[in-house]
Amino acid sequence: MTPLDRSFFSRPTLEVAPDLLGAVLVHEHPDDGLLAGRIVETEAYTDDDPAMHGWKATFGTDGRVLPQGRAADLFAAPGTAYVYRVYRTNWLINVVTEPEGTAGAVLIRALEPLAGEEAMSARRAAARRQRDLTNGPGKLTQALDIAEPTFHGHDLTTPPLYIASDGFARGDIDTTSRIGLSRGVDRPWRFFLAGNRFVSPGVPSDVRVARKTRRQ
DNA sequence: TATATGATTGCCT
DNA sequence: GGCAATCATATAG
Numbered sequence: 001m002t003p004l005d006r007s008f009f010s011r012p013t014l015e016v017a018p019d020l021l022g023a024v025l026v027h028e029h030p031d032d033g034l035l036a037g038r039i040v041e042t043e044a045y046t047d048d049d050p051a052m053h054g055w056k057a058t059f060g061t062d063g064r065v066l067p068q069g070r071a072a073d074l075f076a077a078p079g080t081a082y083v084y085r086v087y088r089t090n091w092l093i094n095v096v097t098e099p100e101g102t103a104g105a106v107l108i109r110a111l112e113p114l115a116g117e118e119a120m121s122a123r124r125a126a127a128r129r130q131r132d133l134t135n136g137p138g139k140l141t142q143a144l145d146i147a148e149p150t151f152h153g154h155d156l157t158t159p160p161l162y163i164a165s166d167g168f169a170r171g172d173i174d175t176t177s178r179i180g181l182s183r184g185v186d187r188p189w190r191f192f193l194a195g196n197r198f199v200s201p202g203v204p205s206d207v208r209v210a211r212k213t214r215r216q
Numbered sequence: 217t218a219t220a221t222g223a224t225t226g227c228c229t
Numbered sequence: 230g231g232c233a234a235t236c237a238t239a240t241a242g
Contacts, residue, residue: 043223045223051223052223053223053238053239054239056239056240069238069239070237070238070239084223084237085236085237086222086223086224086237087222087224087225087234087235087236088224088225088234088235088236089224089225089235090224090225092223092224094223107223109223126225126226126227136224136225137223137224138224138225139224139225178223179223179224180222180223180224181222181223182221182222202224
């Protein structure tokens with residue numbers, strides 16, 4: 001179980017996102033020991049992406065995200081954690097990609113538990129089935145106890161929180177549009193391991209939009 | 217200064 | 230399948 005090298009993340013976001021499938025997110029927890037899960041679902045967010053944080057400031061200029069507001073942290077060194085909160089208490093974790101100075105990130109959306117399931121269950125009271133522990137971006141941060149700003153800016157190539165490879169041979173990768181968006185709906189930038197039970201249950205945004213349109 | 221809106225989850229029918 | 234929770238951030242005024 002070796003942490004992935006920084007060079008792995010210093011590549012185009014659209015290459016890193018599918019390549020992360022099958023890797024392992026590890027948290028060496030001070031109280032609960034090893035918490036780990038295999039990454040089974042990711043989404044890519046790029047610097048010319050209308051769904052990217054800070055998109056508004058970019059359009060009409062050079063079409064790219066500027067290092068302003070929270071988007072500034074997307075220009076950090078590759079392998080840096082970008083953790084932020086949506087709605088109430090949902091924290092999402094991204095890995096910054098591309099060389100330092102270029103914006104890009106991969107959202108980790110679902111894990112298959114590998115170690116520390118008991119501790120994960122203790123933190124996920126609402127989970128009725130094993131797969132509910134980590135089959136969503138906000139759920140996995142709860143399960144691995146990274147649901148806080150502590151790890152924002154942390155280097156994910158070093159403990160206590162890192163991404164590693166264990167030589168897992170992954171099968172087919174499926175691709176859809178991303179989930180939960182109102183902009184950038186048509187970009188097919190969600191990647192997941194075909195047939196894996198731990199993939200999140202969300203409906204891709206382009207499908208959702210199509211359904212809504214048909215009803216009206 | 218004021219308002220609209222989520223890179224979601226969980227509970228309800 | 231529908232909808233409320235709930236607040237920081239971004240954007241408008």
